[in-house]
Amino acid sequence: MLPLGFSSGLPFLLVFSTLSTWLREAGISLTVIGMMSWVALAYSLKFLWAPVVDRYDVPVLARLLGRRRGWMVLTQLGVAAGLIGMASTDPQSGLPFSILFAVLVAFASASQDVVIDGWRIDAAATERQGMMAAALLLGYRLALITAGAGALYIAEFANWHSAYLAMAALMAVGLIGTLLAPRIDEGPARERLPIAKAIIEPLADLYRRKGSMLIPILALIACYRIPDYASGIMANPLYIDLGFSKADIANVSKLYGVWIGIIGAFAGGLALTRIGLWWTLLIGAVIAAGSNLMFSWLASGHATLWGLTLAISVDNFAGGFAGSALVAYMSGLTSPGFAATQYALLSSLYALPGKLIGGASGAVVENFGYPTLFTGTATIAIPLVVLCFIIRRDTMKSVEDKEEAAGMDSEPVGAGSRA
Incomplete structure (x- = not known):
């Protein structure tokens, strides 16, 4: 593996x-x-x-x-x-x-x-x-x-x-x-649902369980990582334009930054166990979008190696934290019968808008400059916070239902209603 x-x-x-x-x-x-x-x-x-x-x-x-x-x-x-x-x-x-x-x-x-x-x-x-x-x-x-x-x-x-x-x-x-x-697949090819049916049925199951709440849920997932994708595309060109060498970028962004992202991911996982899913999701939305302001700060006259290190530290930690929150949230939305397919569809949804919008980020920089791009993507935190509050009750209820189901599954045979 x-x-x-x-x-x-x-x-x-x-x-x-x-x-x-x-x-x-x-x-x-x-x-x-x-x-x-x-x-x-x-x-x-x-x-x-x-x-x-x-x-x-x-x-x-x-x-x-x-x-x-x-x-x-x-x-x-x-x-x-x-x-x-x-x-x-x-x-x-x-x-x-x-x-x-x-x-x-x-x-x-x-x-x-x-x-x-x-x-x-x-x-x-x-x-x-x-x-x-x-x-x-x-x-x-x-x-x-x-x-x-x-x-x-x-x-x-x-x-x-x-x-x-x-x-x-x-x-x-x-x-x-x-x-x-x-070699683990010696048998004949397994039959699969037609592509259209394989996509529609898991979505129908989500709608049956979530109803109209599915709209803000999908909107939150679709917008949650847009700031991360925008910074991911334009960050390296920013470093080059600010005069940093490829060795500087490699040392700070691609070596040091990766480990800071891992620390952020573990911090997100710890937060999930200590303060719960909804609070972790809300904090992740705010810091992941807000961290893009560090790139605006870097582009506004702070192009030093120390400034680069600080900007990457904040951005990678926030991205790792938010990533853990989003993965946990999407995993909790799936149902046992469609878990793999629903997670694949949800993970595709969270990546797709960011990549589509991120493709226009270069044009924004060339017309308005780096600070405008990164400040603009940071403001996505505002609708994300609103969406988090809209789904708050549903998220809390889903967590309680799963904990209740887990508690019932752990009861000994012959106890309570499971007898």
Whole structure:
């Protein structure tokens, strides 16, 4: 699971913030860089082709390796091929080819995530999924450091082409993990619902349980991480424009910042146990959006290494805290019969608006400047707070119902109404 988690996390930054750094250094306009972030929409839309990965075999590879491992190898080779293609292009003279290969990386990477999640669920019993998820997360975080700091270091001391070739070579880690993974799907392909029905039925279940409250719930989920996606796209171009070196960005943002984000995530988890889901969700909404003001402050005459460290510290801690709150909230919205599908749909919803709006962030910066963009995204905290108060009663009731159900499940046989 550890090398598969690494393989899952490696491509993401290479078509997101690391790519935006390369493009800005190459002189590409911020408007184009912002629109390039739409490449990552593949991660939000992967549920659309997930049934294909579940239902059909890859010719030849499935016979040799099994259904899951066959898809793993195909997608990993697709990611490596796309990264090699990106390494062979020059954004200044061949931007359309850079975009084409970035799309290939994103599509293959999102498909790899689908099959790795399917393998993880099939490979271990429910009581072992916590350990599997922990190994996946550790591998993913190590990959983020590699594709963030590692790629920037190589680009600083060699060039961007060498950096992306090195990342393509590191996909061998995932291939090794695939070959070491046990073959667990010897039977025939399992039947799945048609795509339309597989999407509509879980949504219908949510509506039956939540009624009209579903509208503000979905609005909250859709808007919750918009500030994070806007800062994720424009932060690295801001650092470049302020004169920071790639080594500075790697040290502070991609090494130090990742660990601060992990601390923030643990803080969010601790808050969930101490003050409850709703208060954690509310605090996460305020600090995650408000932290974007640090980038406005950085762009307004505080472009020192200390200022960069402070801005990244606040932003990454707040993002990690809010991420834990949102994952817990979305998990609590699912029902046992549709848990996997509903969570996939909700997680796609929270990512999609941020990526769509984030694509226009470059145009905002070029017309109005960095402080305007980051101050504007910080104001999203206002409607988020309003939405949190609208859903407060429903959230409190849902938590109480789950705790009551858990208490009933823990009663001994023969006690109370369960007898």
